[in-house]
Amino acid sequence: MFLMLQFILVLGVRLDIQDKHVIMDNGIVQVTLSKPEGIVTGIQYNGLDNLLEVVNDESDRGYWDLVWDEGGNKTTKKGAKGKGRFDRIEATNFTVIVENEEQVELSFTRKWNFSLEGKLAPLNIDKRFIMLRGSSGFYMYAIYEHLKEWPAFDIDNTRIAFKLRKDKFRYMVIAEERQRFMPLPDDRSPGRGEVLAYAEAVRLVDPVEPEFIGEVDDKYEYSCESRYNRVHGWISIDPSKSIGFWLIMPSYEFRSAGPLKQYLTSHVGPTALSVFHSIHYSGVDLIMKFGPNEPWKKVYGPVFIYLNSLSDGVTSTKLWEDAKQQMVNEIESWPYTFPASEDFLSSDQRGKVEGRLLVRDRYINDAFIPVRGAYVGLAPVGEVGSWQREAKGYQFWTITDDKGYFSIINARPGNYNLNSWVTGFIGDYQHDSVINITSGCAINVGELVYEPPRDGPTLWEIGIPDRSAAEFYVPDPNPMYINRLYVNHSDRFRQYGLWERYAELYPNEDLVYTVGISDYTKDWFFAQVTRKKDNNTYQGTTWQINFKLDYVNTSGTYKLRVALASVHSAELEIRINNSGANPPLFSSGLIGKDNTIARHGIHGLYRLYSIDVQGTLLVQGNNTIFLTQATNTSPFVGILYDYVRLEGPPYTNLKHQN
Structure with a gap:
């Protein structure tokens, strides 16, 4: 963190509950949320009154959303863009969970009952917000729950979205080699932009800034695989100071479909997304379908909204380097110790699986060869390769070392298949025994041998x-x-x-x-x-x-x-x-x-x-x-x-x- 004013850091976290808003403030960052809806309406940081787009309605600044539809024969798919029903999740009840100088945790809940059938997804949703003393940011997570007796329904997409100020945030960073100054959202409007083969793709014919003339703007050009989608965001570059707004995902255990699944990140708006489930690059195979008698509960997050700043106002490099280091810090702190919900499990409530992966392709080499850099993961029980279509549960992945050894840590209790795939060989590996993770367990599966599909030379x-x-x-x-x-x-x-x-x-x-x-x-x-x-x-x-x-x-x-x-x-x-x-x-x-x-x-x-x-x-x-x-x-x-x-x-x- 670049803002290192010691007299600020000693301040405790304060909570101001107003009639229609709640404010969390630790002296570094101030976050305003609507009450009881739980929408982030304002983020104040380093002299900037609001990092979020002030011309937008308060409900369209920082929010969770959900695309869903009724299941079974009731599915209509008549919602936004024909992809289901869009729900910008607004809570109906507000509760203070933790309030002291070290931490504030707030809960915004929406309970479902049968009077809401056909109007809202049959889910209990609990959105949580956490602010810690001395932290240059805040955390967000949510618990979704579908009870056994509730009706069938589908989920296409759920995520967190932030709309930042377009007059400030112009430089977008997704990865080391994927960062640039971005066009304005105005450039996509009729007259300035020409819609191409689909609505998301627009050719900029008369942009506000001529440097973008002739370019194509399309949010899908900035998608990223889950395994690399750990930090991205925007920088406001000003002659006096630069401010960075970053979404940090310390784990992808709660995202759908494993490490290769691709998700939207940031795009023109300026918009920053943390997507937990989507059917992009997978289609209907990845729609989460819930039966009428299917209980389900899942914790999405926490993710960290991190803010940093520099006084030189001329470079983005140091802010990006700092955001990457903060990402490392968050990953090393996972699973966090501070979330108050009993549904978020601490490290001592989780388990570990370790072993060694070898590969044997008899028509190439009869030896059992250690596999370096292969992904090995736990995913809910299913057919071989089903991890890439799995969306309801959690997945825990790691990569093998130079000698093929792996250690999957902090896995939540449950039954899993142990899966892998190896670059250079076709097919999927799945261990022949179901792995049962219990609190505090340490399971050694020994040496596993993957023999990829092969009949002849x-x-x-x-x-x-x-x-x-x-x-x-x-x-x-x-x-x-x-x-x-x-x-x-x-x-x-x-x-x-x-x-x-x-x-x-x-x-x-x-x-x-x-x-x-x-x-x-x-x-x-x-x-x-x-x-x-x-x-x-x-x-x-x-x-x-x-x-x-x-x-x-x-x-x-x-x-x-x-x-x-x-x-x-x-x-x-x-x-x-x-x-x-x-x-x-x-x-x-x-x-x-x-x-x-x-x-x-x-x-x-x-x-x-x-x-x-x-x-x-x-x-x-x-x-x-x-x-x-x-x-x-x-x-x-x-x-x-x-x-x-x-x-x-x-x-x-x-x-x-x-």
């Missing part, structure tokens, strides 16, 4: 099995649709409109990849999308993989492994040496609602298909695999491949076989 492969399409060819954007942040950037896939570049590169014939000659970093387009035709319709596309076999075992079975990094409303058909074969050798059916292509992602939900190929389908010499994406409903229909591999038949005398 690799004849050829395309890509890297890493659950992403990032290694494939990502084109330059159309010069009309550039976000300058991503020019010459490692995340070049975040540019708008890249799906249109495919038809420009392949106007008449589709992609043809020749094994041994083609280079997947240059010759394999990152997404198999549709091709736009002159009459504003779209057509499916068929890619070809040409490969040569010097010998074919006609009595053997080959295996084609196709790992997909994301799919949206697509149907993958696979044929071999006969482009007109009907039925195809394989059809996925219509799959996926990830919408990753439109949202500038490089992965969504991971899918792996293993397809038997009888030797009689192959010939000695030249062969072709035809990959057809058969649907044609929009430009955003398509497939992002992760990895493709053809395996030969198993060695009948393979000494490594059991």
Whole structure:
């Protein structure tokens, strides 16, 4: 913290309860909340009366929200943007939980009863706010509860949102290489901005500041994977001082779908979000569906709203460095000791799992190889790989060290599967025993061996099995649709409109990849999308993989492994040496609602298909695999491949076989 005035730090936390507002003040930060709604209406810090957008209504400054719908046959999906019913959660009761010089904790609750059926989500919601002595910020968390006898319902999205002052906060920081001065929200308005293929994407044609002319602004360009989404925010740069506003997420145990799930962060507004659950980059597979007799309770957070400042007013670097250090401090303090709710469990109420992960791929190396940098995690019990679709419970993840050892600490009591995936190998690992975490337990699972799917030797492969399409060819954007942040950037896939570049590169014939000659970093387009035709319709596309076999075992079975990094409303058909074969050798059916292509992602939900190929389908010499994406409903229909591999038949005398 840069504001280090000792006479301020000795002040205790004070609480001022007014008729319609409550004020928490520790001498460094003053936070005003509406009573009893529990909306953050004002944040005063370092001489700035309110960091939040003062021209907005008080209810539209700092709040929790929820997108929900009735479950079962009552689902309507007629709410905001057709995605459900939007609820800016307003409490109806206010209670002081803790009040002393060291800490204030406030509770704003909303209780549900059957008179509210169809009007509000059937949830009891308790929003909590904490301020500590000497802290340059405050904490927010909430407890959601659905009782057993209550009706069915769905949750699409829930989050915390802050709307900051547009006249102050112009510089946005998401990560080391993802920070910039941002346009104004006014630049997106009609006349100044031109809406593109969907409402979130706007080309700035007459922005207030000419430097942004021609850029595309789209909030999805600033999405971030959960594992990296630990601190982001905004900086107000002023000649006399700079102020930083940061959202710090010390843990992602309460977020949905594990470490790879992508969430919105900050975007033009200036808006700062802490999203706990969303269906972005996953689609309907990640809607939280609750049955009419399904009890559920979950704690979201706490997250820390951190403020810092500098007097030079000319640089953002030190504020960002300080925010990152504060993030480290918060992570090291997790789980916090100060939340008063019994639903937030302290460290001594949690448990630990440790062990070692090895990998064995017999056709590469018969040895048991320690896995470095692999993610290992606990997720609620489900099928293999179900962690990426799991949203109701908690997940606890870590990474293996150089020798494959891992330690998952501070896991909440409950039954879990132990899961992993390993970069460089296909598929998902799941331990064959359910792990039961109890308070204070320390479980050692010993050495675990992941044997990834494999039937025979690799004849050829395309890509890297890493659950992403990032290694494939990502084109330059159309010069009309550039976000300058991503020019010459490692995340070049975040540019708008890249799906249109495919038809420009392949106007008449589709992609043809020749094994041994083609280079997947240059010759394999990152997404198999549709091709736009002159009459504003779209057509499916068929890619070809040409490969040569010097010998074919006609009595053997080959295996084609196709790992997909994301799919949206697509149907993958696979044929071999006969482009007109009907039925195809394989059809996925219509799959996926990830919408990753439109949202500038490089992965969504991971899918792996293993397809038997009888030797009689192959010939000695030249062969072709035809990959057809058969649907044609929009430009955003398509497939992002992760990895493709053809395996030969198993060695009948393979000494490594059991």
